C-alpha cells in the first residue's frame with residue numbers, strides 16, 4: 001500500500017480561538033476557517049468539540065477526531081477500500097476520500113495526498129573535514145526568525161493494546177515497524193515514506209485512549225530550538241525538551257497545548273528502507289534521548305561584577 | 310504564627326480566574342490558585358500523571374474554556390477545582406496536591422509554608 005504519511009489531523013477542541021492562535025504561533029499558516037497548514041499543505045483542522053460535522057469522538061473524549069492519510073494515487077485509495085471493506089464499513093466521501101475506523105476506534109481517512117513537493121535546503125552546517133555546506137560569507141543564523149513547519153511528521157496515540165494496533169497497521173495497511181520500546185509499542189512508517197516513524201503507540205489503560213502528541217518537521221535542529229524558544233517567549237510552556245531522541249534520531253521540543261495533547265517540533269529524523277532490522281529497547285529516560293536540555297532566559301557573561309549598592 | 314509567602318492581593322484574583330505563582334528556574338510556576346467566589350483553592354502545579362510536569366499550556370491558564378475544570382494541557386486531564394480530583398484523563402482518581410492558602414485582614418493572599426511538601 002503506497003501510503004505516504006499523515007496529510008491532516010482533525011481536532012474537536014474545547015477552546016477554538018486558543019487553538020487557532022496556538023497554531024499560528026507554532027508557525028502554521030491559516031488556509032481556511034478551520035485549516036492550518038505547513039509549507040507542503042499538510043496540516044490540522046480545528047473545530048469546536050461540539051461541531052456536528054465531526055466524526056464521533058472516542059469514548060474517552062480525546063480531541064483527535066480523524067487522521068487522514070495521504071496516499072500516492074486513486075488506485076491506492078481503491079486498494080485500501082477493498083482491503084478494509086472485508087470486515088468493516090468503509091464510506092466513500094464526496095471529496096473522493098474514504099473513511100473507516102481502525103481496530104482501536106480511531107477514525108481514519110485516506111485520500112490522494114494533498115501535499116505539495118517541497119524543494120528547499122535543509123539547515124546547513126559546516127564541519128572541518130567536510131565540504132562546506134555554507135560557503136564563505138553565508139551566515140548560519142539570524143535573530144529574525146519565522147518558524148516554518150515543513151510537513152506533518154507524525155502522530156502518537158495512547159492505545160490499550162499495542163499488539164492489536166500494530167497488527168492492524170502492519171497487516172491491513174502495510175505499515176512497517178522500524179523500532180520498538182518493549183511492552184510499550186512500535187514506531188511505524190507506512191510503505192510510501194522512509195521517515196523513521198509517522199506513527200507511534202504507547203500502551204496505556206483503556207481510559208487514556210487518544211492522541212498523545214503530534215509534530216511537524218522543521219528544517220533542522222536550530223529551527224526546532226529557535227521555534228521552541230519563540231514559543232516560550234510568547235508565554236507557552238514547555239513539556240519536554242529540547243533534546244534529541246535515540247530511536248529516529250530526531251531533535252524534539254514538546255509543548256503543552258490547548259489541543260488537549262502535546263504539540264512537538266521535530267527535525268532531522270532517520271530514514272529507513274526495507275534493509276533495516278527493527279531494534280528493541282526498554283522504555284525509560286535513558287533510552288528516550290541522547291540528551292535533554294532546558295530553557296533559560298537569554299543571558300550573557302559580560303563585563304565586571306555589578307557595582308556594590 | 311505560620312510562616313507564609315505573600316502571593317498577591319485578593320483583588321488580583323478575579324472570580325473564576327486562575328493564576329500561577331513562584332516560578333522555578335525555567336520560569337514555570339510551581340503553585341497555582343483558582344478562585345471561586347469567596348473561596349480560594351491552591352495546589353502544587355504538578356500533574357499526577359507523571360508527577361513531574363506542570364499543568365498549563367500558557368502562564369495562568371489552568372481552567373478549561375467554560376471555567377468548570379482545572380486542565381492539564383499535556384494530555385487533557387480534568388480536575389475538579391474544589392477537591393483537586395482528576396475526573397477525566399490519564400490520572401483519573403488521583404488528586405492534585407492541595408496547599409493551604411489564607412487571606413489576611415489586609416487582603417493579602419498568603420501561602421502557608423507548612424502546607425508545602427507535606428507529602429514527604
Ligand code: FES
Pocket residue numbers: 356357358359362381382383384385386398399400
Ligand atoms: S501530564 Fe498531565 S495529563 Fe499527562
Ligand SMILES: [Fe+2]
Pocket residue numbers: 154156213215252264266
Ligand atoms: Fe514525537
